[in-house]
Amino acid sequence: MSTTRRRFVQGTLAASAALSVMPIRVRGANDRLRIATIGMRARGKTHVDYVSDCRESHNAELVALADCDKGVLEDRLKWTEKEYKFKCEGVQDYRRLLDRKDIDIITIATPNHWHSLMAIEAIQAGKDVYVEKPVSHNVWEGRQIVNAARKAKKIVQTGTQSRSMHGMHKMIDYVHSGQLGKVKYAIGTCYKARKSIGLRDTPLDISDNIDYDLWCGPAAKVDLYRNSLHYDWHWDLNTGNGDLGNQGIHQMDLARWFCGHTALSPRVMSIGGRLGYKDAGNSANTQVVFHDYPGCPVIFEVRGLPANKEKFEKQSWGNGDMDPGPKNVGSIGVLVQCENGYMAVNSYHSGTAYDNNGKKIKSFSGGGNHMGNFLDAVRSRKHEELNADILEGHLSSALCHTGNISYVLGSKKPAAEIAAQIKSQPIQAESFDRMSQHLSHLGIDISKPVLTMGPQLDMNPQTERFNGNDDANKMLTRAYRGEFVVPDMS
Known part of the structure; x- marks a missing residue:
């Protein structure tokens, strides 16, 4: 019988005890690892590529695909068999895969709001997990994956593939060896073309091929007023995390790694806005996030608009037009x-x-096999051998989330007032000045209150809770919907 939501909810209270005694099957080199992938659009298709790359070297086989869009699922089943000769079962409801004893591993490439719940359910079902970045939609649920993985002794890899690249390890070692002196700060950039997602007068018609209730899952089930369901969910904070949690999570993770930070920042502030057009999105397309780690801050800069007004007025502007x-x-x-x-x-x-x-001075390069690293750790049963263990994924994802919390809680102010308030932080002020110049080149008047300045939020990195700010603490988690509830695994 397949796993049902009722069984899941009823079993949550006993989850911790069950996880602690769940048997671990140690897999030898001759045991084939059988893998199922959930979420079959762009990243899910890449997961199939990854498994194919490891088919011979790591004795891995793809056996099942899941997607709540039947059209996408049917297309990917045909493609997977034609391209790689994987004969997979396809299911619209991923929960049908959880009780299958012949599946060792679940890989997750769904929208962000599903990552944590699916990962925890897979762990509870005895699977090892490869989960895309960000590993969570909010800070609290990311910590619950870490708790679940440790208690069940499961191997959980984050999809931040740079951590498996040999060139990246060479750069990390070079910086950490002190050959450039002490690290003073790190700045991540995500200047990526993000056009309007539209603003409809009537709700988007959802295809009959899509189980929209299942697609929404833990998120609020609401009418959509953008032009497309797929991908543009990134710019709706109900389901996505803006470019901080899309492309930006990769660079945020690297910045934190170079700086050597192993906890959340004690202070965070966001400045930015959704500028240049009016659409159905509510995430920032222009943003500076300042993580005030003592001695070595991490700054993140998001820009979704091109370098200047002339480029913006072209119909075909894209990534080649960015600063x-x-x-x-x-x-x-x-x-x-x-x-x-x-x-x-x-x-x-x-x-x-x-x-x-x-x-x-010196250049570095070199590739790697992130899925291969994961499968090696699945066989050894040592999460310490993972290049992107779930704890690393949680911390870097959470830095994106806390930046967005400051943004959402902010208020619009003139640029001069913002500049005056941050002048005591020269690195933050420099990033803000770069953003201000960028917006002036676009003809956007920031002398008026169009930019949102978020509050500086003070956090206890040990508890992962904000100090003295109830509104911010409420945003560390979410109101889960109906039966789709991320369980407390503490």
Whole structure:
């Protein structure tokens, strides 16, 4: 009998005890690892590619696909068999896969609001899990995956694949060895073209191929006034996390890694807005988030609009029309500023060290196999061997979430007032100045109160709770809907 929501809810109270005694099957090199993937649009298709790459080297096989969009599912089943000769069962409701004893691993490539609940359910069903970034839709539920994985002794990898790239490890080792001096701060950039998602007068008609109740899951089930259900959910904070939690999570993770931070920041502030058009989105498309770690802050810059007004007025503007990042960093990358130079990371696997005059010192590159690292750890049963263990994924995801919390709680102010309030933080002020110049090139008048300045939120990194701010603490989790409730695994 398949796992039902009723059984799941009834079993939640006993979950912790059950997880602690769940048997662990140690897999030998000759045991085939059988994998199912949930969510079969762009990232799910990439998961199939990953499994195929590991088919021979790691004795892995894809046996099932799930997607609540029957049209997408049917297309991917045909593609998977034609392209890779994987003969998979297809199910619209992923819960049909959880009780299958012949499935060892679940990979999750759904919209963000589903990541935590699916991961925990898979862990409770005895599976190891590969979950896309961000691993959570809010801070609290990300911590619950960590708790569930540790109690059940399950292997859970985050889809931040840069952590498995040899070039990235070389850059990390170079910086951490002190050859550029002490790390002073890191800036992540996500300057990626994000056009309007539309603003309809009437609700979007959802295809009969889609189980929309299941698609919404833990999120509020509401009418949509954008033009497309798929992908544009990123810009609706009910289901997505803006570009902080889309592309930006990769660079946020690298910035935190270079700085050596192993907990959430004690202070966070966001400044930004959704500018240039009026649409159904509510996430920022222009943003500076300042994580005030003592001695080594992490700054994140989001830009969804092109470099200037002339480019913006073109119908075909795209990623090639975006500004570059600071110094020698591209539109998507990480600047790691040290005492005697800096590292410019411009891809998932490569970058270059420079001195403070901009002279190139050394370049680094090298690929890797993130899924392969995960499957190796599945066999060894040692989560310490993971390059992107769920704890790392939780912390970096949570930095995106706390930045968005400050943004949502903010109020609109003129640029001069914002600049005056942050002038004591020179690194934050520099990022804000770059953003201000960018908006001026677009002809957006920020002398008026159009930018949202969020409050500085003080956090206890040990408890992952804000100090003295009830409104912010409420946003660390969400009101789950009906039967789709992330359980407390503490």
